[in-house]
Amino acid sequence: MLSPSTHYKEKASSYELTVRIIQAQNIHGTDLVTKPDCYVCLWLPTALTDKKRTKTIWNNANPVWEETFHFTIHSLVQNVLEVSLHDEDIGTADDHLYTVSYDLGNVPLNEPVLETFTLNKEFEEELQVEFDVVSISETRKNVTTNGVLVCPEMLALEVAVAKHRKEPFKMKTELVLTVKGSYETERRISLNSNSILERSSHEKVVFHFPRDFGTEMTACLNRVYSPFDVTFSNEAENDGINQTTVPLSLLSPMENDISIQLPAVEVKPLEVKIKIKECPEELDVRLGFDLCDKEKIFLQKRQRVVAEALKNILHLDKNLVGEEIPVIAVMATGGGARAMSSLYSHLSSLQEMGLLDCISYIAGASGSTWTMSKLYEDPKWSQRELSESINQAKEHVTKKKMSTFSMNRLKYYRKELQQAAKDGQKTSFTDLWGLMIESMFYKGKNESRLSEQRAALENGQNPLPLYLAMNVKSDKTSTLDFKEWCEFTPYEVGLLKYGASIRTEDFGSEFYMGRLMKKHPEPRICYLQGLWGNVFSLNLVDTWYLTTQLDTFWDNWVKDRVNDIDKEDIMQRRETAHLKTRLFTPAGTVNKMLKGLLTNRPIDGEQQNFLRGLHLHKDYHQQAQFTTWKDSNLDILPNNLTPLADNLCLVDAGYFINASFPPLLREERKVDIILSFDYTLDTPLLSVEQTCTYCTTQGICFPRVSLSDEERKTHKECYVFKDEDNPNAPIVLHFPLVNDTFQKFKEPGVPRSPEEMPDGDVDVTGVWSPYFLTNFTYSEQEFDRLMKLTRYNLLNNKELIIDTLHAAVQRRKARNHCNGKYKTQKKSQFIKKS
Template sequence: MSASKLQESGEVRLGHSLNKKEEEFVARRKYTVLQCLQKFNIHCSQDKVPNIALLGSGGGQRAMVALLECLVQIDKAGLLDCILYLSGVSGSTWCMASLYKEPNWSTKLECVKDNIIKRLGGPGVSWDDKSAKLKKYYTKDLFSLTDLWAVLFVTSYVKEIDEQTLTDLQDQHSEDPYPIYAVIDKQCKRREEGDPWFEISPHEAGYSLTGAFVDTCDFGSQFENGLKKKKQDEMDMLYLQAMCSSALADGEATWKWIKAISVPEIKSVFDKMDHGKDHTGENASKTTQESVGEDECFQELLNPVNADPSALEQSSKTKLTDFFGGQRQFSQTADKHKKTARCITQRIWGRNYNFLHNMTDESVPAALLQKETRDLIDAGLLINSPYMSMLRKERNIDLFIALDFSDGDPFTTVREAAKTCKKLNIPFPEVNIPSDEGKKPKDFYVFKGQNVPTVIHMPLFNVVNCGDKPGDWRKKYGILKGPYTDEMITEVMGVAGKNISNNIEKLLEQIRAVAEAK
């Protein structure tokens, strides 16, 4: 297919230009940005409006509630309408999904925030609803651990099953920033060739730097040589949040999660799906018989994966058969158990049909063309902030406001972004941080230069809002802590809010500077 050919329904689009609908949205949004700037006596013509992107890093529920409060404080300061794009990875996408459920959420953010916080403090999703949802996921052509992660993990944090799709929501946000969700291609993460950076917007999904996209409604469908050949249902928002936050998708931590959290819950869900038994995850995990069975099952799974894959899968199937109550009971739900065993043994996360399969185009890396499927996982496993999708030349971002909610070194995201951009010859400012601030960061950093975007970097926990021990706060609110209590949510939101309210004048100064420079 020619890269110059206009995209039609059910076709792959090759090219670096923005999707036409995104272009139209951005053009309308720039008028809103212009009006907002004028309120602060920042004057420019509409064709010179600065493009400002707000980035939310990963960080589990900490990132979800912190991003929410940062947006509230930006709104209170009157600056939310300056934001052209809102992009996130991992936990920040949980916040985004909650916001974009509400049409034009930015016009009623305080109310939307209250509803989200009320939901997070509520009872959560029932086992009946989890069972029904997992049963739906098992009917998919391609089932992976991401489906389990969605039902058994993400729901326990976000306290809902959101079955809407991005396509359902694409015409409901004329007053809001344009959202971009970022993930990575697992196979490309491990190799030099290919393009790991994958973005999903309300209109289009695809490889950010390569310039290969399909309509979001067709993402997940089967393609052959650039043409859709079998329609699949569009992923729902619960699955999208799980794919974006699959932090265990690339490492041995997967096994710890499966053993510590999921197997008793999986068994309980299977029981409810197929036998209507009123088991709970708590009761299931407490029985001595299950505890022994679980240990035996996972002794096999924790062995090094260096044997023949089919033999390993068969061995794991045998262990799961014993765990789930013998051959007869296993057979009653055999397809589900086989799929689960295969996903565990082969570490399959985020598997989707590859819309580039068997295309022949020199503009696309060969590594992306060959396999019928690709595995898409948490972008935080590479860079824990969505810089690379937003650095597409066509988006022409003048100012990044990067809110960093990461574990560990609070400067890793911006350093890695700078390092990657240097390697790929993408304009990005030099990142120099005083050595003594690595463990005790300030709350506001600005990186700029000639012919590069300005980057504002704001670590969540810092010496301004956390006193002399921001490291203690990072430990207290580690990524796997949770679900948060009401008190924890309030405390994290309080810290996050101060980062914005304490720095409104500095934000305005940088916005004014990029507007004048443009």
């Protein structure tokens, strides 16, 4: 059960939309010899119907259709109609000429609007369409929303068939029931040759669908033929002709059944009973941008641990209390086995300095998540010496990995993937990679789950782990154009910009309209490790961007062209519309092939989309939380966003920025200091610079990262980035993976002897470094040197860290003093007025 404070109710109505496709002019098409054969398609995904299309006007550059289409739309939802023009071809795929994306908020109630869309100014190509929206007489309904997502009321349709018939069907027949826009979509009930229902149809068939969206049920009787039935080709044409449609919007929740007679070709009509029922209002998807209640409770407990640790390390006279306690976080980048090993060393060093208990959050991406997920199997890991954990990691990193690809292991992988598929997982190469990680870095099968890590947080005894992934499009769209942060904690999995989260144990289960519809077992942690650290699901565009940091090739040569075609009169009369009218001109045939090649992710994985059935609020892009976390050029195109996607496509966050800053930058977490551990080999400052650029663009508080050319040439062990003018921006202490003074000192202030100088030779820069990304096996010497280097770099900057802690405490006290003074002034003013 979710707290009601996470969402609220708004009144909403339904409208009837009429779209009249009138004509087009001067259409050139793609054929060089003949005139185009044009037709128009309409797609309004929020109306829960398939695409509709006009007839084809053959060999005509000025086609006239005069066809009318009807939709039911919801007043609180962002309704964007896509009107596309096509040139039909015989024998080959039809040519997609243009698509107009039109915000129906442009159409006032009861005032028809005639639009003439300019498709090509040079050739004066135009499309003329008329829109009309009228109210449907009904009572306004309450709808659940968080300002970005809308969850309409859900109803359940029960369908039952009479169990006995006196007159049997002559052939095997099935009843096909379809409710478009429902969770189930289609159900089939088989009838045997004696017209006695099979056991599967004794139970009632149920459909779950949104109220007030113009939903319809269609029912028809189809014969079931065997592949060897010689009469199939002759008689199949008669199936499905007698189709019955029932508008569910005309029915209200009722106690009694309604009988419907379905016509049958050979026998008397089949009697079907239907009933509409209310569904519970409680949601299983938490709609809200605040932290979940369990995290708030954890922070209260963790504050006591942090306050005691800060008192000791800073030699304070008394404990800090409440808002005086700064929030300190660790941010770890990816980097395969290199990141996994180095994070062990850094956490052990923090423990050695007495600083680990000062940490409230640990955020990781890619390889660093492998360390975190292993440590949190022990509920008291931060209270124990981490030397044993490092020894275990060393054992796995230094062992040979050939057994990972042995025949026995391959059989094990196959068996596990088959079981995962039975459990409801959408298995893919990502899951296979997770099993390989388990084989390389664990002894035997690891049965742990992410939700079980709550035991390590029960008393605030450890920092809260935050695991970061990125939701992208599986094909046709590059990561440059679309990416959304997805956050995993032991409590919740959430898509940040939508303010939508589910319980961690429900990840991988099926959701619809905010409700848990089909529960699947929570995936084992190895499958999440493969998802968080999948170094193989890059497409070619991602690879190009990561190696060159240039996106001009994609922008100039491959992307579809998108233009704003609003005219001045539209801008002046627009009242409720927020989105501009946009014209999409698809790329040519060669560019389409190139685009498919560049954006295809052949070895990525898909996950259940827990936003399925939810809609975007008509004012979604005006919400501060959504625009703050705007990650995509497609955010202005609601039909392309995740609520309308069939599945999530979650990949390694390093494909955009190899860092895990985003979860720590949520305003609700109030992070004061970030210890940034960067495990990148060749570009040790790139992740923090990219984060700064990203945050500046999105309006997120982050300190300015400005480096001179000289600073870029010679890398330091630690960089301090802070914004003196913005106390809400965290102080970032950035620790790149560099070998500077460690070459001459084996401990802080302890020089190396001539015999010890070779131990300081740790290659973390060149292309021949033993720590390259796809190397998962180090020698013992290589592992030990990496551990000593990262430990030294942190210990050598202990005083800098402590000074930063002092600064954060003083900043917190100053902020609280100002807030307290402001509250006192407001109280005095109130008393004076009274």
